[in-house]
Amino acid sequence: MAFGIGGFTFFAFCFIGCLFLLSSGIVLYYKIVTDIDEEKEQIGMLKRIGLNDKECRSYLTTHLAILFFTPLVIGVILGTIYMHAELEFSPYAGYMMGFIWMIIGVVAVLDVLLYLALRKRFFRGVKV
Numbered sequence: 001m002a003f004g005i006g007g008f009t010f011f012a013f014c015f016i017g018c019l020f021l022l023s024s025g026i027v028l029y030y031k032i033v034t035d036i037d038e039e040k041e042q043i044g045m046l047k048r049i050g051l052n053d054k055e056c057r058s059y060l061t062t063h064l065a066i067l068f069f070t071p072l073v074i075g076v077i078l079g080t081i082y083m084h085a086e087l088e089f090s091p092y093a094g095y096m097m098g099f100i101w102m103i104i105g106v107v108a109v110l111d112v113l114l115y116l117a118l119r120k121r122f123f124r125g126v127k128v
Contacts, residue, residue, distance in 0.1 A: 021107055024071050025114055032118050036125040056128045068115045076104055
């Protein structure tokens, strides 16, 4: 019975996590597409003060990485703390936490792939 309740909770959190991944990807994609004009102006100002293309790309890469990976890191920290606290007294805690880490790994890989694809498009849009 306890495993059934824990399984339902685990399924619910996986489903909610997938929805958050999808929604954060859409929001970040929208932000990147709509911020291209502002970033063009900012890159123009940075080039006027003496930055070259390599330094501008480094700045944009850092800016996009912070936007993309901050929600993932915060979600992983809070989610694993909560799931560990919930499963602490369960005999299946090791099994479930292993499965949770596997899902986190898959989500992180998907997030990195989305980041790389959007970064390339962003660079083309900004023309750096």
